[in-house]
Structure formats: structure tokens, C-alpha cells
Amino acid sequence: MLQRLFWNPAWNDALFVVSCAERIALRRTAHSINEIETRVRRDIHAAGKGGQAGTFQFRLVFVHYDGGQRVEDIVFLSHPAFVGDPF
Secondary structure, three states, X not given: OHXXXXXXXXXXXXXXXXXXXXXXXXXXXXXXXXXXXXXXXXXXXXXXXXXXXXXEOOEEEEEEEEOOEEEEEEEEEXXXXXXOOOO
């Protein structure tokens, strides 16, 4: 139990992605954008879709409630990024 408190790679990676998203929302940096793109690309490959050439984009959507209404604010939309084997 104590070991999992400090060594939990999946949780640590998820926290890092949240941190990158927060940094993008506050002040966009190429580093944070590249880190999220790298993880999305890795997830696409893990799902078995990496052999298909194409592009992807990610967006950051902040959700809040205003007067009982759900409001979604798109705070960032990435440029298309390449994934897959072009040949």
C-alpha cells in the first residue's frame, strides 16, 4: 500500500497530463502541448489504430454550471497532428 502511494505510474502520468492542460489554459507552451500530443498518439497506437495514417486534434473543454445550466468553454484546440505510417 505504501509503495503504491509513491509508485503508481498510471496515476502519476494522469496527474502530469492534468498539469499540462492547466498550463496550456493559463499560458500556452509548446512543451505542454507536445506532451499531451505524445500521450494521445501513444493511446492511438495502443488501441491498434496507429498503423492507419491520419491526423488528430485535441481540445481542452472546461465544464461548469451557471444557474443550473451546464456550460462548456473550449479553451484550447490543437493544430492537427500526424499519427500512423504514411507509407
